[in-house]
Amino acid sequence: MNTLAADRAGSRSRVGREHAATIVRAAEAVFARHGFQGATMAEIAERAGLPKANLHYYFRTKQAVYRAVLDDILATWLVGTEALVPEADPAQALSAYIRHKMRLSAERPDASRVFANELIHGAAQLREVLRSDLRALVREKAAVIDGWIAAGRMAPVDSTHLFFTIWAATQTYADFEPQVCAVLGVERLRARDLDRATEHVLNLVLRGCGLVAHGP
Amino acid sequence: MNTLAADRAGSRSRVGREHAATIVRAAEAVFARHGFQGATMAEIAERAGLPKANLHYYFRTKQAVYRAVLDDILATWLVGTEALVPEADPAQALSAYIRHKMRLSAERPDASRVFANELIHGAAQLREVLRSDLRALVREKAAVIDGWIAAGRMAPVDSTHLFFTIWAATQTYADFEPQVCAVLGVERLRARDLDRATEHVLNLVLRGCGLVAHGP
DNA sequence: GTCTATATCTGGATAGAC
């Protein structure tokens, strides 16, 4: 994990690693709520149940905490495409991937928000890893989809842009939750709302890829 | 417009209104780049070509500048659904709406980013207007789509969630541009990239709604 | 209406006792 967060957090005793992990979890919530500049070390410390100066023992700067949070999120974000292999059934593979992404939005909305926030403001910290790791991943998996299209197993769609659409359609339920809630007229998204959202995205994307019964 | 920004900016001489507008334009760019807390009055002033104290003459606080920016964006965001009327052709109407949204992402990316940033961090300023105006708008237009579905003119999709997907799929090219660029391997999105994006979103959504030739 | 100079405050970071 620690390509970015090369702080004290790495080489540490058991309790030390636990404290560092506690700080990162607390920081994720605070960065999600307020952004990088809006987040304060005091609030992170309070949420972590540690005195403020203690944070500066584990992470020298606020930047270092932020990088550790992004690092932790990236490790989660760059997995989940295992189903997308040439020999798989396109409908099943894409369904599995979409469900996986929706589950992430449901279970780690703060992670999604921190990631989104970083992208919106220029991705200064992530630019390089996106250009290397994410680009390589998408190229590989887009090739799989192109293979399915060439074999006539699904409709012709732009395989690379399909990833952008799937990411956007699923993460919108985490990133822009207040908008979704406002339109749906609910206080917060519940499991049933997210189930309905999952069914919708699956239906639209699979049909969009020519992978479900034709309509109307 | 000015339900939120009831500052000096409203009741003003010609040059006064022009200065206020200049400040709002500059502020949009700065808030888009740095978020609310990260934006500084000094940078907004510099970009507007005005001394810092002048900003405080037109807008008493940074909050007031921010609200004026959001206000301006909302006026743009809540229009564009005119094509979605019962008597229209579903494919043409949805195409027009998607193209409109893609054009906004291309032409006002900073507006999209400020809006997205506000949503990500809880929509404290926008909550009420989303619950009233946006909700009403979507209810009305979702009913139009439901009518088309009931008439067998398009495939059964969740009309409300369809809006979430269209917003997400189009705005991702503004909000998350660094991610798109990284994956595509380009420095920044050009007209041809956005044309391709538009074709992709149109193709996927229209096919997803059962509105284009069946495939594969 | 415009702008310089400045008051005031917040918050990241550290010194140094324990």
Next chain:
DNA sequence: GTCTATCCAGATATAGAC
């Protein structure tokens, strides 16, 4: 390793001359 007290930079906001 932990924590209190404190330093100091940076940013909002204002006072007051022009």
